[in-house]
Amino acid sequence: MEGVGLNVLRSLVLVLLFSGCATVGLDSSHQDCWDKVLCQQGPVIEPTAAQQLVNLPYPNQKTVVAVYSFPDQTGQRKPSETLSSFSTAVTQGGIHVLIEALRDAGRGNWFVVVERSGLDSLTKERQLVRNTFETYNGKEGKTILKPMLYAGMILEGGIVGYDTNLRTGGSGARYLGIGVKNQYREDKVTVVLRAVLVQTGEVLLNVTATKTILSTAKGGDIFKFYEVGTQLVEVESGSTDNEPVSYAVRAAIEAAVYGLVMQGLEKEVWDFDYTQLREKNNEEDTD
Numbered sequence: 699m700e701g702v703g704l705n706v707l708r709s710l711v712l713v714l715l716f717s718g719c720a721t722v723g724l725d726s727s728h729q730d731c732w733d734k735v736l737c738q739q740g741p742v743i744e745p746t747a748a749q750q751l752v753n754l755p756y757p758n759q760k761t762v763v764a765v766y767s768f769p770d771q772t773g774q775r776k777p778s779e780t781l782s783s784f785s786t787a788v789t790q791g792g793i794h795v796l797i798e799a800l801r802d803a804g805r806g807n808w809f810v811v812v813e814r815s816g817l818d819s820l821t822k823e824r825q826l827v828r829n830t831f832e833t834y835n836g837k838e839g840k841t842i843l844k845p846m847l848y849a850g851m852i853l854e855g856g857i858v859g860y861d862t863n864l865r866t867g868g869s870g871a872r873y874l875g876i877g878v879k880n881q882y883r884e885d886k887v888t889v890v891l892r893a894v895l896v897q898t899g900e901v902l903l904n905v906t907a908t909k910t911i912l913s914t915a916k917g918g919d920i921f922k923f924y925e926v927g928t929q930l931v932e933v934e935s936g937s938t939d940n941e942p943v944s945y946a947v948r949a950a951i952e953a954a955v956y957g958l959v960m961q962g963l964e965k966e967v968w969d970f971d972y973t974q975l976r977e978k979n980n981e982e983d984t985d
Contacts, residue, residue, distance in 0.1 A: 747952040747956050751955060752802050753805075754803055755971065756804055757971060768854075768951075769856045770792065789947050792856065799955045854891075856889070859887065859888030860888075866882070866884070883913045891904075903962055907950045910946075914939045917936025919932065919934035
């Protein structure tokens with residue numbers, strides 16, 4: 699019976715997580731959520747991927763993962779009207795964003811990330827420490843170094859798409875020498891994240907996430923003849939609002955990590971700590 703109860707609780711938590719709000723064991727007149735940051739009484743504000751990631755329930759155990767690289771595979775360059783540009787259109791620091799997102803999952807309780815991108819520097823420093831201890835204490839002396847952690851899972855992927863001008867448009871009007879206009883453009887960033895089991899090399903999980911980048915431009919102009927056919931005064935003003943590409947990459951990576959966790963729950967790669975969930979629900983029932 700206890701196993702059946704755990705399966706039912708697990709199914710409820712998964713369904714309610716995908717809907718953005720969990721209401722376990724509460725009547726309809728007092729539906730508080732398991733996480734009050736995400737779901738409050740009254741109108742529900744759609745949580746961002748970063749909020750969903752941070753407020754994940756604790757897992758039954760942490761997973762040790764390694765990230766070797768998370769490259770930009772788009773090959774896109776920043777557009778330039780005059781000279782050829784060697785600057786890339788998207789950030790080259792995707793691995794740092796991914797590691798931060800993994801460490802933020804469930805307030806740092808889901809993943810243990812081991813250093814692999816700077817493994818060469820790490821091994822050199824450990825060798826330096828080992829040589830120093832051997833110099834002063836001999837080869838038989840004890841060292842303060844502990845064995846390095848090995849990962850049971852490798853996370854791979856990258857930024858695979860940066861599509862520009864997917865949708866463009868605008869509107870404008872002019873009357874008696876006064877004109878206004880409004881334009882917009884949509885771009886899209888796509889990232890892929892997969893989890894590979896170290897023991898067998900099997901790809902356990904694979905997630906694709908996208909983020910839309912919206913750019914808008916607003917402007918207006920006025921022109922007037924002060925002397926018929928001779929004197930013309932024209933004034934023009936405008937502004938643009940561009941969402942940073944780096945922010946879009948961060949949001950897409952956070953969404954990919956959240957999707958990876960959800961997919962792993964569906965495939966039973968990992969699971970929640972139901973003891974903690976029960977205690978939290980009991981506290982909310984008491985309140």
